[in-house]
Amino acid sequence: MSTTVITGIGELVTNDPAREGLLGLVADAAVVVEGTRIAWVGPTADAPAADVRVDAGGRAIIPGFVDSHSHLVFAGDRSAEFEARMTGEPYTAGGIRTTVAATRAASDEQLLSHVGRLVAEMRSQGTTTVEIKSGYGLSVLDEARSLAVAAQFTDETTFLGAHVVPAGTTPEDYVDLVTGPMLAAAAPHARWIDVFCEDGAFDVDQARAILTAGSDSGLRGRLHANQLTYGGGVRLACELGLVAVDHCTYLSDLDVESLSDSGTIATLLPGVEFSTRQPYPDARRLLDAGVRIALASDCNPGSCFTSSMALCLALAVREMRMTPAEALHAATAMGAAALARDDVGVVAPGKAADLVLLDAPSYLHLAYRPGVPLVAGVWQGGRPVLGTPTLG
Numbered sequence: 040m041s042t043t044v045i046t047g048i049g050e051l052v053t054n055d056p057a058r059e060g061l062l063g064l065v066a067d068a069a070v071v072v073e074g075t076r077i078a079w080v081g082p083t084a085d086a087p088a089a090d091v092r093v094d095a096g097g098r099a100i101i102p103g104f105v106d107s108h109s110h111l112v113f114a115g116d117r118s119a120e121f122e123a124r125m126t127g128e129p130y131t132a133g134g135i136r137t138t139v140a141a142t143r144a145a146s147d148e149q150l151l152s153h154v155g156r157l158v159a160e161m162r163s164q165g166t167t168t169v170e171i172k173s174g175y176g177l178s179v180l181d182e183a184r185s186l187a188v189a190a191q192f193t194d195e196t197t198f199l200g201a202h203v204v205p206a207g208t209t210p211e212d213y214v215d216l217v218t219g220p221m222l223a224a225a226a227p228h229a230r231w232i233d234v235f236c237e238d239g240a241f242d243v244d245q246a247r248a249i250l251t252a253g254s255d256s257g258l259r260g261r262l263h264a265n266q267l268t269y270g271g272g273v274r275l276a277c278e279l280g281l282v283a284v285d286h287c288t289y290l291s292d293l294d295v296e297s298l299s300d301s302g303t304i305a306t307l308l309p310g311v312e313f314s315t316r317q318p319y320p321d322a323r324r325l326l327d328a329g330v331r332i333a334l335a336s337d338c339n340p341g342s343c344f345t346s347s348m349a350l351c352l353a354l355a356v357r358e359m360r361m362t363p364a365e366a367l368h369a370a371t372a373m374g375a376a377a378l379a380r381d382d383v384g385v386v387a388p389g390k391a392a393d394l395v396l397l398d399a400p401s402y403l404h405l406a407y408r409p410g411v412p413l414v415a416g417v418w419q420g421g422r423p424v425l426g427t428p429t430l431g
């Protein structure tokens with residue numbers, strides 16, 4: 040198996056709990072990649088020989104971003120709705136139906152090519168693991184084919200038939216469909232099941248029924264909750280022992296206590312608040328209560344059409360008072376935890392060789408230089424997928 044040694048890494052973020060500090064930083068570091076995995080991590084001075092040698096020239100390397108929340112399978116364009124929102128109209132869950140019509144009308148080939156383009160866009164910005172949800176099909180056929188498309192690009196596929204109740208059906212009938220024939224068609228293509236638990240979408244009892252049915256079909260649950268209003272979604276996620284509950288913008292003291300007690304990860308999606316001019320979640324309150332936080336993009340055509348984890352990280356630092364270290368950890372190691380993955384988000388022997396070379400001496404530049412394209416090279420599963428990493 041071919042080996043590559045990357046030397047001269049000015050600052051290596053490992054997220055390895057065996058090393059010091061939250062990020063397990065190593066200065067003047069080297070990493071050996073063997074096949075798809077990391078084989079060795081340590082100081083450049085001690086680096087073993089390898090088939091290929093790459094010199095990072097003092098630049099920083101971080102683990103690839105793990106984006107644990109995205110809605111990439113869709114067609115159509117909602118920039119006009121964004122414009123309307125920016126001129127004063129509020130965001131509501133109903134806009135999802137616009138995308139549903141366009142997605143149903145698109146061919147499989149169109150959906151595949153669109154998702155492929157977005158995944159490539161993410162990769163070029165350092166995202167090496169992405170979760171992709173369905174949720175713009177809302178029929179048995181269209182949800183199943185949305186998931187089949189998503190599965191071409193990731194193992195982390197999520198059935199979100201319960202995104203919104205489509206036109207022409209009642210909530211009761213639709214929940215029956217989601218928990219019955221739609222789940223049966225979706226389950227072979229999905230690892231997760233999700234529900235948009237919110238006013239205008241699904242209530243707590245409906246969410247419980249859908250998550251329970253999903254679990255009975257072998258899908259693990261995750262939940263959109265407490266994005267637009269206070270409600271019981273976060274507590275339901277904690278009660279059911281879900282790995283992650285996403286948004287968590289409007290939280291009562293009881294919600295925070297439940298998160299802290301249950302260990303369910305709160306996935307914060309600050310790109311949404313940025314793109315909808317809503318108040319940001321209170322990350323400091325959660326961290327102070329011992330709640331584990333992940334950051335993700337929520338890349339979707341309605342409420343947040345960014346694929347940039349670096350932007351989310353910068354927002355988390357600037358607007359949510361997370362430290363740069365907490366934000367990067369949340370966008371990598373905690374993103375992995377939110378997907379119940381221990382093979383990504385960490386740079387240590389045996390882990391996936393998902394590495395991002397920054398055109399910067401330190402990870403701090405991700406938040407310090409918002410909006411600047413700092414990703415100079417990407418290895419995904421040991422394979423160089425961006426940049427010219429064999430020069431050195």
Ligand SMILES: [Zn+2]
Pocket residue numbers: 108109110263337339
């Ligand atoms: Zn979402």
